[in-house]
Amino acid sequence: MVNTANATRAEIGVIGGSGLYSFLDRVTEVQVDTPYGAPSESLFLGEVAGRRVAFLPRHGRGHHLPPHRINYRANLWALRSVGVRQVLGPCAVGGLRAEYGPGTLLVPDQLVDRTKARTQTYFDGVPLPDGSVPHVVHVSLADPYCPVGRATALQAARGRDWEPVDGGTLVVVEGPRFSTRAESRWHAAQGWSVVGMTGHPEAALARELELCYTSLTLVTDLDAGAETGEGVSHEQVLQVFAANVDRLRGVLFDAIAGLPVAPDGERECLCAGALGGMDPGIRLP
Numbered sequence: 001m002v003n004t005a006n007a008t009r010a011e012i013g014v015i016g017g018s019g020l021y022s023f024l025d026r027v028t029e030v031q032v033d034t035p036y037g038a039p040s041e042s043l044f045l046g047e048v049a050g051r052r053v054a055f056l057p058r059h060g061r062g063h064h065l066p067p068h069r070i071n072y073r074a075n076l077w078a079l080r081s082v083g084v085r086q087v088l089g090p091c092a093v094g095g096l097r098a099e100y101g102p103g104t105l106l107v108p109d110q111l112v113d114r115t116k117a118r119t120q121t122y123f124d125g126v127p128l129p130d131g132s133v134p135h136v137v138h139v140s141l142a143d144p145y146c147p148v149g150r151a152t153a154l155q156a157a158r159g160r161d162w163e164p165v166d167g168g169t170l171v172v173v174e175g176p177r178f179s180t181r182a183e184s185r186w187h188a189a190q191g192w193s194v195v196g197m198t199g200h201p202e203a204a205l206a207r208e209l210e211l212c213y214t215s216l217t218l219v220t221d222l223d224a225g226a227e228t229g230e231g232v233s234h235e236q237v238l239q240v241f242a243a244n245v246d247r248l249r250g251v252l253f254d255a256i257a258g259l260p261v262a263p264d265g266e267r268e269c270l271c272a273g274a275l276g277g278m279d280p281g282i283r284l285p
């Protein structure tokens, strides 16, 4: 029996990437508007292991939004506004090392931003529709991912006999094109692990809203410089994702069940105090 007051609230958010367009069977669809416009799609709220979950397909239900057109600010704001404080962000990536072949699950601990034209802060001095003006705020992103969320995701994968790669650097490119071989070899030479198109500014914006954010990257292909074939195609990405989507869903379910219960303000990780008590000038939802 769904408590109707509860039906439009959630504590954990899942932002599904390419190939993960639905997540829960019994959902309440909630349309949320934000001061930044509409999120990619309605939120789909339901329950996993007694936890309230909000699912948001990052590219929209029909995958109509390319990575550079996603309204990342609206997406994270919308999740927070229904009560979400912990976010799991699965996404498809290319592997930058031969050993990270298709089907590898890597839970990164670092991020490199190589995007070019994305709004990546809430604190840009532009007034919101309610007249409030965001102050200048500089959050720390030294450790871009929630340590609690990472540990929970790793444990969930191991519990499903899917040995994950613990740590590594996700480099995020603007897209929507894939990398040239030279770019790909350069990324690999830096020691970076996987390349994607959506991990930034998602993680940075989550930190600004004091949300816990955990990235789970599923390798769908070896990036151009790490292989000798034709280079990656979007079809290949979707095929590999489809082949792994059931076990990824299982890992996400177990991660949701494993995340510590964290009533607002009681999380122990760095994410919860990202603003350090500063007045951001705008009221977080």
Ligand SMILES: [Zn+2]
Pocket (backbone or CB within 6 Å): 146, 147, 148, 149, 211, 212, 213, 267, 269, 270, 271, 272
């Ligand atoms: Zn956290």
